[in-house]
Structure formats: structure tokens, C-alpha cells
Amino acid sequence: MTNQPNRRQARHTTARLRAVLTAILVIALCANCAQIPVTSEIHSQDLSVSDPGNIYFGAPGPLQDASPREIVNGFISAQAAGLTDNFTVAREYLTVAAARSWDPNTDTTVYQGDIDLGYIDSSAPEEPAIVPEIDLEGAIRIDVVASAKSLGTVDVQGTYTESLADARLEASFELLRNSQGQWRISGLRDGLVMSHTLFQNNYRAVPLYFLSPNAQFLVPDTRWVVSALAESQALRALIEGPSPWLRDSVRTAVPDGTRLVSAVRTGANVTVNLSRNVLNANPSERANLAAQVQTTLKRIPGVNTVTIQAESIDMNITYNDSIMRDPNRATGNASDPYVLHDDILMRLRGRELEPVTEIAPFTGYDVTALAIPESVVAGVFRNGLSEIRRLPLAANMSPAIGTPGTGDADGESADTPENESEDAGSASNDNDPTDGESGEATTPETSQEPTVTSVILSGNALIAPSVDRFTWVWSGEQRQSLETGELMLSSSYGTLQTTVVVPWLAGREVHSLRVSPDGTRVAVVSSANGIAHIEVAGIVRDAMNAPLSLGDPVTVGGQITGANAVAWQDESTLWVIGHTANNEAESLFGVSISGPSEVIAPAENTHTLTAARGPRAVILGSDQGVIRTRGSSGASWSEESLDAWFPTYPG
CATH class of the missing domain: 3.30.300 (GMP Synthetase; Chain A, domain 3)
Incomplete structure (x- = not known):
């Protein structure tokens, strides 16, 4: 009986030793996790489907007699742990007043590489690099500035905006020494500052779905x-x-x-x-x-x-x-793009070209762009730069049936001139081979049947057209007015025309536009004063699906400094041909809407960009008739010299 307390005491002593050793190990591991990470490459990925599992970060509190710079360093490192501990440890680095007032939930700024921490001498603001003499007896305030390359910011709603190429994170911290002689942060901005590595490990992109x-x-x-x-x-x-x-x-x-x-x-x-x-x-x-x-x-x-x-x-x-x-933009042979070969519209099936029998040859026209919806007979082409025309139907084809722009059960529509009123637009007679404005013949003869087509939009230098799933044709002047921007639209059979005022395009040059597969958004690449703008805007339509206006845009692809072509990769990702400030060679970029951009592969000498659903279904066309598709590695191209131009996926 007398030995029982000793055995119990021994067991308690062993347990205490194990607890101490475990605590030391956890502190060591957490201290290692809390270090500011070194430089890492940025890669975008769909975090909503690629799951590394939840990783929880711990962080130690302030060390005894830590310097002001060490306090700021520790505070930044503790912010990732705060996502799951309500920022309890992070607030230990702050004064009592600052801990009460600091709001970590306003935004999160993501930085890349090392973060530089330097002292600022408040008595000599013109020399911010001065390292002050820290007299622990007399000094009561120190300012520290954190600087790093900024990648993007997530706002309070969770929307990610990629930073511009040369953007820097600059965050200032004011520190005071408390009654115990320990430095604490007394002044700071709201929000979080987080390295790219910690951001990827702690955040996930989730698409919210609306109707x-x-x-x-x-x-x-x-x-x-x-x-x-x-x-x-x-x-x-x-x-x-x-x-x-x-x-x-x-x-x-x-x-x-x-x-x-x-x-x-x-x-x-x-x-x-x-x-x-x-x-x-x-x-x-x-x-x-x-x-x-x-x-x-x-x-x-x-x-x-x-x-x-x-x-x-x-x-x-x-x-x-x-x-x-994420609707598939075509049916049947949707995976086969259209190309122009010897003035004939072809389907590219693997490496073979197959004529599209519904469409007559383009003899006599200067084709510079194609846009073809799921129904090929509702497609259009740009003739030179000044006209958007209907595709020339073969002699045995007749106009499609339907009501313009309304959409059938599958969201598609076809225009019937007979169902449209005379004052609805500039109605063109599809059987009349003359231009409605000049009266001159515009249907060149071929050795087979005459090519019959009509102008649906005209201008000085028009944007390459895009046809949405309701068969509305989108174009407009490449050089926008300084007063206000606007886009020109037509039903695909030319019997309804309208314009959509787009104030944010005023004074810009528009290089490319594409309507999303679901018809609710439009992606636009434009530039002004040498600065590229890649933007996505919502489309407001009436009850008959006719476009009425565009909303204010969201800017994407901030790291891309020059761009000239855009296509939709999937429901929330764009393909963009462009370059960065550090590399002026043209490349293909994957650009997330509310997310970072990623360089995919070199893309020099690209004349045409088209894409269907999925990361592999992207095709580049050159002005030498070379067609490039993504190779098996994804970082290279398979090239085919087919004397084929303007590859165009349906939709």
C-alpha cells in the first residue's frame, strides 16, 4: 500500500515529461511553418476540384524581447493560423487597443516571394531607409514597412482581383513598447497579408451558381x-x-x-x-x-x-x-472546328478536311474572320474589315425557321425574316444578290452555283464577330469614340439591328470579344494608351433574349500587359493571347475570372484563337495557314500545315 502513491507520482511525472516534450515539438514545428516563405512560382489551378486536404497552421506568440521587425514578421506569419483560431495568436502581437480595432476580414492581399521589412525613421521621412537607433530606455515608437510583389487581393465578398504586373504590397506598421518593455503593433491597416503558398494552402475557389x-x-x-x-x-x-x-x-x-x-x-x-x-x-x-x-x-x-x-x-x-x-456549345460533331480552305468552308476532323455542304464557296470575298453558332446556316463572316455578312448558303438551302433571338427549348434560335416587322431593322432580302445600300451586285459567280449572301453590319474597321447562343451577332468599331463606347449587334439574318452603349470602352481600341457559352457574359480585350484591358461584363437581355446593355466590367488577367485575342475555355476561365512586362513574346494564358492567370505555352504568330469546352480544346491559326493544337504535354503545340485559315469552333 505504501508504494502505490509513489507509482502514481511516477506515472504523473512521466506524463508531464511527455506533455512538455510534445509542446516543445509543436512549438518548433509551428515556428518553422510561420516563417515568411521564399520565392515560388505562381500556378493557377481549379482548387474546387483538386483537393490537397485541409492543412491547419499553428503559430507561436511573440518571443520575449523580440525586435520590432521580428514582431511584424511573427504577426504576418500568424495570420494564416488565424483563419481557424479567430486570430487569437495574431492579436497577441498587437496592443490592446489595436487588437480591438483591427478587422482581419476586410480583404486578403496575396504576395509572392520574400517580404522585405525595414525601419522607417519618422523624424526623417525623406530617408525611409534609415535604421533608427533603438534605445530600449528612451525610444517609445518605431515604424516598420513591409514590401513585396503583390499578386492579387481577395475582397470581403471573396472575389479575387489579380494585381497589375508591377504592383507592390506596401504595408506600414506602428509599434510601441509596453510597460513590460515589449514591442507591440499599435497601428496597422485592416485586412490580411499572406504569401502565395499559404494562400493556396488555406483558401479554395468555389463557384457559386446563380440562374x-x-x-x-x-x-x-x-x-x-x-x-x-x-x-x-x-x-x-x-x-x-x-x-x-x-x-x-x-x-x-x-x-x-x-x-x-x-x-x-x-x-x-x-x-x-x-x-x-x-x-x-x-x-x-x-x-x-x-x-x-x-x-x-x-x-x-x-x-x-x-x-x-x-x-x-x-x-x-x-x-x-x-x-x-457549363453548357456544351455545340451538338453532334461539336469537337470538329470549321476552317477556310481554298475559299470553301471545311470541318477539320483530326488531320482531314471535309467540306460543309450547307455553305457555298466564298469566291470573290475577302474573308478575315468567321463566327459560327451551333447551326452553321446562322453563321457569319467578316468581309475585309468593313462588313459582317451571312455565310453564303448553298443553292439547296433555305432560311431557317423560328423567331429572332427568342431561343427554343435548347436555348437556340433561328431568324425568320417573314416574322419580323418592316421597321424592326434594315431587313435584307436573302434572295436578292444586291447590296441594300448601293444596289451593286454582291454575289460573285462560281463555276458551280452563285454565292448568295447579304450584309448585316457595316462600318469602317469592325471587330471580328461573335455569335451568341441566341444567334445575335456582336461586333462594333475597333476604334471606339472618345465620347462613349458602343457595340453593334444584329440578328444573324440581318433583320434586327441595335447598338449597346458601353461607356467603359470609350477611347479604346477593341481587339477581340467573345460571348460566353451560356450567353450571360461577354469577354472583351481592348487597349488604351498602350495599356491592355481584359474585362468580363454581364449581358442584360429582354424577355426575348435581345441584348439591352452591358454592366460594369470586372477586370481579369492583371499580370498580362499586352493582349490581342480572347476565347472561353470553360464557364469561368478564358484563353488569352498576350504577353507580360518581363516577356514580350506572345503566349497563351489561362485567365480565371476571380483568380490568377497562368502562362500555358508560347504562341507566336497567332492570327486566330478558338476554343471549345475543356483545357485541351484550343486551336491557334496562323496567317500562313498553319493550324496548331495543344500537344499531349499541354506545354507544346502540334502543328499541321493545311493551308487552312480562321479555325472556328461552333458556338
């Missing part, structure tokens, strides 16, 4: 959320609604006043508990709401099923699976 106006498509609005809190943060952002730039082009089935009560993930299932407001939606809108919620959550790795509740009661909503996400 096209007719609820036919799910339209993504990508946000960056904390990986460990992805489900709840994505749902709260979805409930709050789309980003301002997209707000007028989409809608949501979430009833006003709805809030997220909880989001609990159990294995592959997420149970979403919403407030009673969700019951205000009718059955159809509840099905649409389920489509939004389920599609959003299933883009988070590992989520396979979603249960939706209202105040903890299962709603048993039937998922509306008729709504399409």
Missing part, C-alpha cells in the same frame, strides 16, 4: 473561401447574391431574408439548414434553389450529396436537373 434569367443555365460566380470553412462560407455568399458586375444578368431562387442556420458536413453529405424564409418559394423556385445549392456545394471536393432543411425539417426538394451548368 440565367430564364432559369435555363447555372451561371458561376467564383469566390475564394477558407478551405476549412468552405461549405458555410460558400452558402452564406450564395444567399447574399451575385457580385455587382453580374447582378443584372442573373437571378437567384433564394427568397429574400433567407439566412443560413447551419451547414454540417458528415462524410460526403452536407446538411444545409436554412431559415423559414425558404418556405416562401413556390415548388418551381424551390427546385431551382436546390439546383443552386447542390451544384455549388458539389464543387467542393468530397461533397457528393446535399440535404436541404428549413429549421431542421427536411424539405425533400426535387432537384431541377434540367438546368445546365
Whole structure:
């Protein structure tokens, strides 16, 4: 009996030693994680489908007698750990007043490489590099500035904006010595500062899905959320609604006043508990709401099923699976692009060229661009630079049927001149081989049948056209007016014309534009004073799907300093031909909407860029008739000299 307390004491002593050793090991590991990372390459990827698993970072508090620079360094390192500990450790580096006032949730600035920390002598602002004499007895305030290459910023809504090529992060910190003689940060800006490596490990891109106006498509609005809190943060952002730039082009089935009560993930299932407001939606809108919620959550790795509740009661909503996400822009032989070969429209099937029998030869025309929707007979071409014309139909073809711009059950439409009023636009007679303005013959003869076509848009130097899924043709003057910008549109059969005022294009030169596959957004590449602008804007349409206006754009691809062509890779990623400030050779870039850009491969001598859905379905055309497709490695091109020009995917 007398030995029992000793054995118990020995066990307690051993346990204490193990705890101490474990604590020392954790502190050592955390200190290593908290170091400012060294230079690393930037690579964009779809973090919503490539999941490295949640990584949780720990961080030590301030060391005893740490210098002002060490305090700032430790504070920046502790911010990543704060994403899961409510910034408890990070606030230990601040004075009491600063810890109360600092708001870490306003934005996150992402930097690359080493971060430079230097002292600023407030008594000599003209010499910011001066390192002050730190007298621990007398000095009471020190200023430290942090400087690094800025990559981008995530705002309070989770939208990522890529920084311009030469942007720098500059953050100033004011430090005071407390009553214990320890330096603490007393003045700082709100928000977080995080290295690219830590950002990638702690954040994830999640597309939030909203509805096209007719609820036919799910339209993504990508946000960056904390990986460990992805489900709840994505749902709260979805409930709050789309980003301002997209707000007028989409809608949501979430009833006003709805809030997220909880989001609990159990294995592959997420149970979403919403407030009673969700019951205000009718059955159809509840099905649409389920489509939004389920599609959003299933883009988070590992989520396979979603249960939706209202105040903890299962709603048993039937998922509306008729709504399409990331629509394939063509049917049938969609993977085969069109090309022009010997004045004949061809389909490129592997390495073989096959004539398109619906279209007559282009004999006598100066083809400089093609734009072809899913129905080839609704396609157009640019003749020289001054005209957009319908594709010449073969003699056995007749105009398609339908109502202009309305869209059928699959979102497609075809224009019927007979159904349009005479004052709806400059109606062109498709069987009349004369130009409606000059009266001169415009249907050149061939050795077979005459080529019949008509002008639907004309100008001085027109942008290469884009045809949206409602068969509206988009173009406009390359050189925009200094007073205001505008785009010219026509129904594909030329019987309706309109213009869309675009103030943000005023004074610019427009190099390329492409409408998204779902018809809700347009990507535009333009320049002014030698500065490239890559922007995406929402399209506002009327009940008949006719474009009415464009919203204010969101800027993407900030690291690209020069650009001349754009195409859609998928629902939220663009292909761009351009260059950076450090490399003026033309390259193909993958550009995320709300995300970083990535150099894919060299792309010199590119004349035409086209793409279908997916990272491999991109084709470059040269002015020598060479067609380039992405090789198996993705970083090189397979070239074919086919004497083929203007490769164009349908859609």
C-alpha cells in the first residue's frame, strides 16, 4: 500500500515529461511553418476540384524581447493560423487597443516571394531607409514597412482581383513598447497579408451558381473561401447574391431574408439548414434553389450529396436537373472546328478536311474572320474589315425557321425574316444578290452555283464577330469614340439591328470579344494608351433574349500587359493571347475570372484563337495557314500545315 502513491507520482511525472516534450515539438514545428516563405512560382489551378486536404497552421506568440521587425514578421506569419483560431495568436502581437480595432476580414492581399521589412525613421521621412537607433530606455515608437510583389487581393465578398504586373504590397506598421518593455503593433491597416503558398494552402475557389434569367443555365460566380470553412462560407455568399458586375444578368431562387442556420458536413453529405424564409418559394423556385445549392456545394471536393432543411425539417426538394451548368456549345460533331480552305468552308476532323455542304464557296470575298453558332446556316463572316455578312448558303438551302433571338427549348434560335416587322431593322432580302445600300451586285459567280449572301453590319474597321447562343451577332468599331463606347449587334439574318452603349470602352481600341457559352457574359480585350484591358461584363437581355446593355466590367488577367485575342475555355476561365512586362513574346494564358492567370505555352504568330469546352480544346491559326493544337504535354503545340485559315469552333 505504501508504494502505490509513489507509482502514481511516477506515472504523473512521466506524463508531464511527455506533455512538455510534445509542446516543445509543436512549438518548433509551428515556428518553422510561420516563417515568411521564399520565392515560388505562381500556378493557377481549379482548387474546387483538386483537393490537397485541409492543412491547419499553428503559430507561436511573440518571443520575449523580440525586435520590432521580428514582431511584424511573427504577426504576418500568424495570420494564416488565424483563419481557424479567430486570430487569437495574431492579436497577441498587437496592443490592446489595436487588437480591438483591427478587422482581419476586410480583404486578403496575396504576395509572392520574400517580404522585405525595414525601419522607417519618422523624424526623417525623406530617408525611409534609415535604421533608427533603438534605445530600449528612451525610444517609445518605431515604424516598420513591409514590401513585396503583390499578386492579387481577395475582397470581403471573396472575389479575387489579380494585381497589375508591377504592383507592390506596401504595408506600414506602428509599434510601441509596453510597460513590460515589449514591442507591440499599435497601428496597422485592416485586412490580411499572406504569401502565395499559404494562400493556396488555406483558401479554395468555389463557384457559386446563380440562374440565367430564364432559369435555363447555372451561371458561376467564383469566390475564394477558407478551405476549412468552405461549405458555410460558400452558402452564406450564395444567399447574399451575385457580385455587382453580374447582378443584372442573373437571378437567384433564394427568397429574400433567407439566412443560413447551419451547414454540417458528415462524410460526403452536407446538411444545409436554412431559415423559414425558404418556405416562401413556390415548388418551381424551390427546385431551382436546390439546383443552386447542390451544384455549388458539389464543387467542393468530397461533397457528393446535399440535404436541404428549413429549421431542421427536411424539405425533400426535387432537384431541377434540367438546368445546365457549363453548357456544351455545340451538338453532334461539336469537337470538329470549321476552317477556310481554298475559299470553301471545311470541318477539320483530326488531320482531314471535309467540306460543309450547307455553305457555298466564298469566291470573290475577302474573308478575315468567321463566327459560327451551333447551326452553321446562322453563321457569319467578316468581309475585309468593313462588313459582317451571312455565310453564303448553298443553292439547296433555305432560311431557317423560328423567331429572332427568342431561343427554343435548347436555348437556340433561328431568324425568320417573314416574322419580323418592316421597321424592326434594315431587313435584307436573302434572295436578292444586291447590296441594300448601293444596289451593286454582291454575289460573285462560281463555276458551280452563285454565292448568295447579304450584309448585316457595316462600318469602317469592325471587330471580328461573335455569335451568341441566341444567334445575335456582336461586333462594333475597333476604334471606339472618345465620347462613349458602343457595340453593334444584329440578328444573324440581318433583320434586327441595335447598338449597346458601353461607356467603359470609350477611347479604346477593341481587339477581340467573345460571348460566353451560356450567353450571360461577354469577354472583351481592348487597349488604351498602350495599356491592355481584359474585362468580363454581364449581358442584360429582354424577355426575348435581345441584348439591352452591358454592366460594369470586372477586370481579369492583371499580370498580362499586352493582349490581342480572347476565347472561353470553360464557364469561368478564358484563353488569352498576350504577353507580360518581363516577356514580350506572345503566349497563351489561362485567365480565371476571380483568380490568377497562368502562362500555358508560347504562341507566336497567332492570327486566330478558338476554343471549345475543356483545357485541351484550343486551336491557334496562323496567317500562313498553319493550324496548331495543344500537344499531349499541354506545354507544346502540334502543328499541321493545311493551308487552312480562321479555325472556328461552333458556338
